[in-house]
Amino acid sequence: MRNFISIQSLLLIILCLYVSAEANTSISPMDKTEQNALYSAIQSLVGKWWNGSDLYPDPCGWTPIQGVSCDLFNDLWYVTVINIGPINDNSLECARNLEISPHLFGLKHLKSLSFFNCFNYPITVPSENWEKLAGSLESLEFRSNPKLLGEFPTGLCSLTKLQSLVLMDNGLTGELPANLGNLAELKRLVLAGNRFSGRIPVSLGGLTELLIIDLSRNFISGVLPMSIGGLVSLLKLDLSNNLLNGKLPEELGKMKNLTLLDLRNNSFSGGLPQSIVEMVSLEEMLLGNNSLMGGNLMKVGWGNLKNLIMLDLSNLGLTGKIPESIAEMRRLRFLAMDNNQLTGKLSPKLADMPSVNALYLNGNNLTGELEFSEEFYGKMGRRFAVWSNPNLCYPVGLLAIGHTPLGVKQCNQQASISSSGLKTELGVGNPNQNANFMALHVFSGSAFGGFWWSVLVKVMVIVFFVTLFL
Template sequence: MTSLTTLSLWGNSLSGPVPLSIRRLTQLIELDLSHNNFSGVITGKHLSKMTNLETVDLSSSSLRLIINTNWLPPFKLRSADFSSCRLGPNFPKWLKWQTHISDLDISNTSIADKVPVWFWHVFSKTSILDVSNNNLSGQLPKTLEYMSASRINLEYNNFYGSIPRLPKSLYTINLSGNTLSGPLSLNFEDLIQLRVLVLKENSFNGSIPQSLCKLQHLQYLDLSKNSLAGKVPLCLHKNANATHQNLLGFGSSPLSSLSSSIIILNLGYNNLSGRFPLFLKGCSSLVLLALENNNFFGSIPSWVGKKLATLRILSLRYNRFSGPIPSQLSELSQLQVLDLGQNNFCGHIPPSLKTLNQMVRSHNFHQLDMKNVRQNISDADPFWVESEQNLNSIEFGSLKVDTKGLELQYGDGIKYWTSFDLSCNNLTGGIPEDLGLLVGLMNLNLSRNKLSGNIPNNIGSLQLLESLDLSNNELSGIIPSSLAALTFLSYLNLSYNNLSGKVPSGHQLQVLDDPSIYEGNPGLCGFPVLSECTENNMSKHYVSKKEMDDGMVSFYVGASVGFLIGICLVYGAIFKETWRVAYFRCFDNLYDRVYVCMFVNWAKFTRN
C-alpha cells in the first residue's frame, strides 16, 4: 500500500512489534497507532523514508522510541503525540528540528533530564505544549512572553524558581506538582484570555495578588497546597464613587467579572485567614469551593444557599468556622459533597438538609456533566467550542475526604462521590430522622460531636452507604436492625457512645466483625463484642446523664411521699383505736388464709 497517505489504527487491541517495512509508506502524511497493545521499539529506520509525514500519534501504545542523538528526521511535523510512550531517559534531541509543530505532547514518557535551552525557542510557535508527568528539571526561563501557546502543561516535574512571565495568548497554564517558589508577583491582569490557572502543590508564599481579580474569563483557579497567607482579595470594582455599602458587597454590581465566571475554586492547604470570602457572593456559576486546611473563621453566611445555587462540592474542613450551621444550605439542591468537619460549629443539625436533592438521588448519576457547566457560562466561548478535549481537561483537582476511618485523597473521581461530613465539631441534639431520606449518600460522618438520642431507625434506607461513622458521641438506645440492610457498607464505627442491647446481625454486618466498631458501649452484647446476651443485660437500660438525673429526682420524690405515708400509717395504728383494731384484724385474716392454704397443700402432698 505504498500510496497510503493516512494510516489510522487507533483504539484497537493490536499487539506485537511495529514492522520495519512500515518505512515503505513514503507517501504517508498521517500515522496514528495510538491506544493499542504494541510492544518493541521504533527506531529512526522506521521513519527514515517518510518525508511527507506531518501528523504522528503513538500515544498509549506501550512503544519505546530509540532514536540516535545525531539522527536528522526527514519530515517536518505539525502535530506529535507521544504521551505514555517511552522516549527517555534522555531528552529527545531530534525534536530540535521540528520547528513547525503546533501541538506537542510528550507527557508521561519517562524523560529524566534537564530541558535544553533551545526547547523553549524551537516551540515558541506551538499552540499546545504538554511535557507533564516526567522527571524534567531545571529553572524555567524568566519570560515566555514570546511564545504563542494557548495551553501549556508542565505539571509534575522538578522545575524550580519563580513563575516566568507568561504568553498573553494563554487559555490554560498548569504548573502544579513542581518546586516553584516565591510570591505570586506576576501581573496576571495581562493574561486577558486565561481560563484555567493551576499552581497547586508548589512552595509559593506571600499573599494572593489583587491582579487575579482582573482575570475576567477565569473559570478554574487552583492554588491549593502552597504556603500562601493573608486574606483573600475582595475582588471588588475600584469605583471612587462607590458607597461603603457597595464595597462590602451589598450594593448593585460591586463584584468584579471574576466572580461571574469562576467554576472551580480551590484554595485549600494554605495559611489563608479571614472570614468567609465576600466576593463569592457573585459566583453564580461556582461548582466546587474548597477552602479546607486554612485559618478561616466566623460563620457561614446565610446567602451561600441562594447565591451559590450551582455548588456541587463544598469543603470547609480544618478551619475555625463557628456558629450554627445555616439552614439555608438546604437550598443547595445540586450539592453532593458537604464537608464541614474539624471546625467549631455548634447547635443542632438542621433538619431542612433533607432537601439536598443531589444526595436524595438513589441512582449513580451524581457525576458532574462539564458540558452543562459550559452552557451555564457561555456557549459562544471559543475556548469551549474549539474542542471537546477542553471539556475533558477540566478536572476537580484533589481533595481529602475523611471516610472509612482514613483521610483518603480523591482526584477527579470526587465528582462521582456523595458525602455528608460534620465530624469533629460541637454539635448537640439528636440525629434528624430526615437524614435517612438522603438515600444517595455514600459517606456519612457525624463522629466526635455531642449528639444524643437514638440512631434513627430509617438509617437502613441509605442503600448506597459505604462508610458510616457515628463514634464519640452521646447516642443511646439500641442499634437499629435496619443497619443489616446496608449491603455496600464496608466501614462502620459506633464506638464510644451509650448504646445498649444486642448487636444486630445478618448480611453485611456479619463481615464487619471487628469488636472495636462497638468499643466504649458497655451496654452492648452479642457478636462480635465480648459480652454475651442474658436476660439481665438485655433488660438493662443504659441512659444518658440527663435521663439518670431525671430518674434520681423521681426516685427521691417517690421515696419522700412513701415515707410520709408510712409515718401516717404507723401513727394511726399506735394512737388511734379504730385504726389499731382494723390493723390487727387485717393481720389476723391474712394469717388465717396463709395457714389454711399451707395445710391444704400439705394434705394433698401426703395423700399423693
C-alpha cells in the first residue's frame, strides 16, 4: 500500500513538471523595445516611484500591470489597452505632476487609451505625435479631468482608425476643428461638458458611420448645418445646453434611424420643421426651452411617430390647439407642453394613451371643462399638471373622490360663491368644504408655488426617463 502511494506521488510530480514545462514553452516573449516604451510611458503618468521592471517583470504574462492589456502579434506580446485613473479598485492612479511621455506613441499596436479623473494640475493634451498611432488606435477617452485645459488637440484628427472619441467633462476650450471630418470610421463622438465654442463643423455631416454625437453642455453657437442630414446611421444626437440658434433644418428628417434627439436649452427659432414626422425611429424628442415662436402643433402629423416614448415641447412659444393626433402615439410615456401659448379645449382622447404617466400642460391658455375619467386622475396624480390655465376647470364630482387637479378651479365655482353669498365670506357652512375651497385658491392663485412644483416634479421625471432609455 505504501509503495502504491509513493508511485502515485511520483506520477503526480512528473505530471506537474510536464504541465509546467509545457506552460513555459508556450509563453511568448515581449518585444524589448515595446516593454521599455511601456515602462517609460506608465512611469511618466503614475510617478517616478514606479519601477516597472521590478514590479512587473512580465507585464503581459504572469505579472500583468493594472489597466494594461496585451495581445499577440507574430508570436510577440504588444500592448493594446491602457486605462489610467481610478476606474477600478486596482487601477493605476495618476501622479500629481503627470506627463504624457513621447514613449506612449511608440506602442504601435495600441488600440484603446483612456484617462479618467487624472489631472490635478493644469495640463494640455499634446497635438503632435498622434499620427504614430494612426494605424492602430480605435478608442481614445479623456473623461472627468477638469484640469485638462487648452484647445481641441488637432493632432487627434490624424487618427483615421478611431471609432470612439470621448473628451467629456474636461476644461477644453476653443472651436472644434474643421478636419474632424477626417475621422471617417468614427462611430461615437462625445465632447460634452467642456467650454467649446464656435460653430459645428460642416464636415461633421460626412461621418456617415457615426452612431452617437453628444456635444451638450458647451458654448457652441450658430446654426445647425444642413449637412447634419448626412448622418444617416446616427442613433443619438444630443446638442442640448448650448447657444445654437436659427431654424431647425428640414434635413433632420433624413436621419431615419435616430432614436434620441435632444436640442433643449438653445435658441432655435422658426417653428417645427415638417420633416420631423419622417424620423420614424425616434423614441425621445426633447426640444424644450427654445424660441420656436409661432410653431403650430396642428401642422405636424404626430401619428407617424409611433415609437415616441418621451416628447418635451415645453417653453417653445407654441400657439394653437393641441391636436388629437398626439393621442395616436401609443407608446408615449412622458409629454410636456407646459409654458407655451396653447389654446382651446383638451381632448379626452389624451387620457386614452395606454402608456402615458406624466402629462405637463401648465402655463398655457387652455379653456373649458376637463373631461377625463376618475381612473385617469388616480393614475396620474401630481404628474398631471394643468395649473396656470385661468379658464380651465374641473367638474364638481371630482371633489368628492379626492382627485382634483392641482391649481384648477371647479367649473361651478362662481355659481357656488353667488348662492352662498355672505356665508362663504364669513366662513359659515361646512368646514371641510371651506378648507378645500381655500386650498384650491392658494394653489391656483400662486404662480410661484405652482411653477416650482412643476419644475421639481418634471425634472425628476425627465431624469428618470432619460436614465432609463440612454
